[in-house]
Amino acid sequence: MYNPASPQAEEFIEHEEILAALQYAEENKANAALIDAILRRAGEGKGLSHREASVLLACGLPDRNEEILRLAKKLKEAFYGRRIVLFAPLYLSNYCVNGCVYCPYHFQNTHIPRKKLTQAEIAREVIALQDMGHKRLAIECGEDPLHNPIEYILESIDTIYNIHHKNGAIRRVNVNIAATTEENYRKLKQAGIGTYILFQETYHKESYELLHPTGPKHGYARQTEAMDRAMRGGVDDVGLGVLFGLEGHKYEFAGLLMHAEHLEAAFGVGPHTISVPRIKPADGIDPGAFSNGVPDGVFAKLIACIRLAVPCTGMIISTRENQQVRARALELGVSQISGASRTGVGGYTSNQHDTDQFDISDNRTLDEVVRWLMALGYIPSFCTACYRQGRTGDRFMELLKAGQIQNCCQPNALMTLQEFLMDYASPATRLVGEGLIAREMIEIPNQKIREATLGHLEAIRQGERDFIV
Ligand code: SF4
Ligand code: SF4
Numbered sequence: 001m002y003n004p005a006s007p008q009a010e011e012f013i014e015h016e017e018i019l020a021a022l023q024y025a026e027e028n029k030a031n032a033a034l035i036d037a038i039l040r041r042a043g044e045g046k047g048l049s050h051r052e053a054s055v056l057l058a059c060g061l062p063d064r065n066e067e068i069l070r071l072a073k074k075l076k077e078a079f080y081g082r083r084i085v086l087f088a089p090l091y092l093s094n095y096c097v098n099g100c101v102y103c104p105y106h107f108q109n110t111h112i113p114r115k116k117l118t119q120a121e122i123a124r125e126v127i128a129l130q131d132m133g134h135k136r137l138a139i140e141c142g143e144d145p146l147h148n149p150i151e152y153i154l155e156s157i158d159t160i161y162n163i164h165h166k167n168g169a170i171r172r173v174n175v176n177i178a179a180t181t182e183e184n185y186r187k188l189k190q191a192g193i194g195t196y197i198l199f200q201e202t203y204h205k206e207s208y209e210l211l212h213p214t215g216p217k218h219g220y221a222r223q224t225e226a227m228d229r230a231m232r233g234g235v236d237d238v239g240l241g242v243l244f245g246l247e248g249h250k251y252e253f254a255g256l257l258m259h260a261e262h263l264e265a266a267f268g269v270g271p272h273t274i275s276v277p278r279i280k281p282a283d284g285i286d287p288g289a290f291s292n293g294v295p296d297g298v299f300a301k302l303i304a305c306i307r308l309a310v311p312c313t314g315m316i317i318s319t320r321e322n323q324q325v326r327a328r329a330l331e332l333g334v335s336q337i338s339g340a341s342r343t344g345v346g347g348y349t350s351n352q353h354d355t356d357q358f359d360i361s362d363n364r365t366l367d368e369v370v371r372w373l374m375a376l377g378y379i380p381s382f383c384t385a386c387y388r389q390g391r392t393g394d395r396f397m398e399l400l401k402a403g404q405i406q407n408c409c410q411p412n413a414l415m416t417l418q419e420f421l422m423d424y425a426s427p428a429t430r431l432v433g434e435g436l437i438a439r440e441m442i443e444i445p446n447q448k449i450r451e452a453t454l455g456h457l458e459a460i461r462q463g464e465r466d467f468i469v
Contacts, residue, residue, distance in 0.1 A: 004258065005265040009224035012262035013203050018254045025054035025250070035064045042308040045075055050257035053309035057253055057301065065301065072304035072332045075311045081406060081443070083379045083413045085336040086369070087136035087174070088129055089318070091345045092117050092156055094355050096142030098178075098215030100201070102246065102290065104283040105142045105357060107215065112283050113354050115345040116147055119159045126160050128348035130168025132340055132366040133424035135382040135416065137170050138197060140357070143178035143217065150184045153177060157191045167423045167465050172384035174239070178217065179226035185233025194387045195272050196230045197239035198223070202247040203255025211246060227259070231267045236393025238263070239316070241275030244294045245287060249302060257309050269394045273314040273336065274306055276329070280320045280358040300328050307333030312400045319343075322361040327376060339369035370420065371429045374436050381413035382420055385468045407446045411453040411469045414440055418460045 002014035028034050038052045048056070056068055093116035096105040104112055117125065129137065137160065141148050153175070160170050172194040179198060188196065202208050205220045212218045227238045240259055242252040256274065264270045278294055279287045287293060294302065306315060315334045317326055319341040326337060342348050344355035364372070370380045385408065386396050399405060414437050421433040437457065444450040449469055456467040 004261045006262075007225065007228055007266070009221040010205070012266075013224055013255050013258050015205065018203070018251055018258070021051045021054045021254045022058075022250055024051055025058035028055050029058040029060045031055075032061060032064065035059055035061065039064070039067055039071060042071055042075070045078060045311050047311060048309040050254045050261060050309070053257055053305050054250065054254050056308065057250060057305045068301065068308065069304050069332060072307040076307055076331070076333050076335070079311050079400065079405070080314075080335045081379070081410060082377055083335075083381045083383075083409050084330060084373055085136070085314075085381045085383060086134070086339050086366070087138055087336060088132075088134045088338055088366075089176075089341050089343065090122075090125060090129065090137045090139050090160075091343065091347065091355070091357070092122065092139055092141040092153070093144070093148045094142050094345050094357070095144040095147035096215075097144050098142070098217040099213050100217065101211050101213070102201075102243065102279055102285055103357065104285055109284055115355055116152075117156075117346060119155060121346060121349070122156055122159050123163055125346065125348045126163045126170060127165045127168070130163070130165050130170065131424070133168075133370075133382065133420045134339075134366065135170060135384055136172045136174065136194070138174040138176050138338075141177045143215070148177075150180065150187060154187055154191050157188075157193065161192065167419070169466070171466075172387050176239075179223050180229075182229040182233045185230040185235050189234040193235065194384070195237040195239045196227075196235045197241070197273070197275065198226050198230075199241035199243060199275065199277070200224060200255070200259065201243045202252060203242065203259070204247045204251055207247050224259075227263060227271075228266065231263070236267075236269060237272035237387070237396070239273035239275060240271045241277060241316075243277050243279055244299070244302070245279035245290050245292050248292055249294050249298065253302060253305065256306070260310055260313065269397055270310060271313055272392075272396070273316050274310065275316040275318070276303060276306070276334075277318060277320055280361070282356065282358040285358075296325055296328075299325070300332055303329050303334060304332040312397055319360045319362040320358060323364070323372070326362060330373075330376070330378065337369075340364065340366040367424065367426050367429050370417075370425065371432060374429075374432050379410075379413050379436065379440060380417055380420070381409070382416035383409065383412040385412040389468060407444060407449050408469065410440065410444050411449055411456075414453065415456050415460060415467050415469075418457050419465055422460060
């Protein structure tokens with residue numbers, strides 16, 4: 001029986017409820033009165049249920065589809081302004097005991113070299129990332145209790161936080177590692193991680209088991225209930241995601257929102273982020289072999305509908321997507337993007353691509369991405385303030401829901417951008433950025449905070465770093 005608050009995967013992601021939601025959506029895809037009512041509710045910015053959002057995703061009325069996109073843009077701007085947070089992935093090890101059929105790291109792939117970074121190699125990678133200007137990382141690692149035990153992950157996090165090269169520092173380490181135990185999540189929390197990210201890959205249990213034929217990841221409940229264990233272990237910022245292309249996107253969409261509803265019902269706080277990766281080519285992996293590929297237009301609508309359904313949840317898009325797709329995604333709801341990513345182990349300090357997890361579609365430098373964002377009218381941000389001030393989980397959500405984020409994100413974004421301009425930007429980027437900062441200062445509503453920010457900006461120009469408001 002469907003029960004959003006249940007601790008059991010098959011009750012909070014109930015197959016029959018997803019089918020019922022999809023049927024309801026299909027039956028109402030041309031029901032203008034219902035669609036208008038759902039759009040009105042969405043416009044209030046309080047989110048939608050998976051059933052309501054599924055109706056919007058199925059909607060076949062061209063004018064209402066236009067309205068969905070328009071409203072998504074409006075909510076994106078209302079909740080996130082024009083700030084875009086930047087981060088980079090850091091691959092630690094591609095040893096993996098799982099058999100995921102869509103990933104080149106699966107244990108049966110014998111021609112991919114296996115690599116695991118030493119702490120000294122991690123330090124070199126982090127220095128390379130700091131030298132680009134990154135302040136936020138997402139560490140990635142295959143599942144292998146022998147090669148990549150939790151102690152290795154914890155030691156690596158410690159190494160990352162302790163490297164301060166020139167003015168560089170990694171201020172937030174998000175962690176994307178395999179589902180683990182409540183005890184290990186507690187250790188990760190104590191190590192000071194930001195968000196714990198785990199992609200469900202697919203919510204369709206039967207497909208899930210076929211796509212993960214061997215290894216500990218085969219267990220659907222273990223994967224689907226991982227965020228509950230993370231929450232119980234004290235990690236209150238969790239990031240959901242599916243790999244679009246494995247299953248029907250409407251099914252995944254409903255499952256994703258049901259997972260968000262579950263976290264809200266069981267723990268009082270929804271996911272911090274939702275990622276929207278699509279399957280991409282990689283060593284031995286042909287996306288054409290998967291029949292559920294999501295075309296660009298549908299992908300854009302998916303992003304818009306997620307934005308309407310969970311307006312307070314950050315959305316992430318990676319360099320799997322090209323510049324054009326990323327630009328569209330930013331308009332419709334995405335609030336965080338990776339930049340200048342390498343998706344192999346040791347990728348920031350070598351030119352080898354033999355361990356890449358997937359092909360990158362956006363190969364620009366971080367400086368180019370920052371300049372591009374500004375040209376599109378966005379404010380690139382390297383902010384990590386909330387996590388460092390303990391504003392995680394429900395405390396973060398309260399801030400967002402109270403509409404105080406403009407007094408918080410805007411100054412922090414501008415100050416971290418100023419740091420980037422001083423330490424890492426090309427002259428052309430710095431010129432554009434200085435003008436942008438001057439213009440954007442007036443968007444900080446609170447006068448006291450605005451004045452404090454002005455002082456901090458000047459101090460940053462004089463060489464001081466790391467201010468938080
Ligand atoms: S997706 Fe993750 S768990 Fe699966 S093979 Fe790749 S690295 Fe291993
Ligand atoms: S102030 Fe908080 S919510 Fe805003 S960008 Fe920084 S960390 Fe994110």
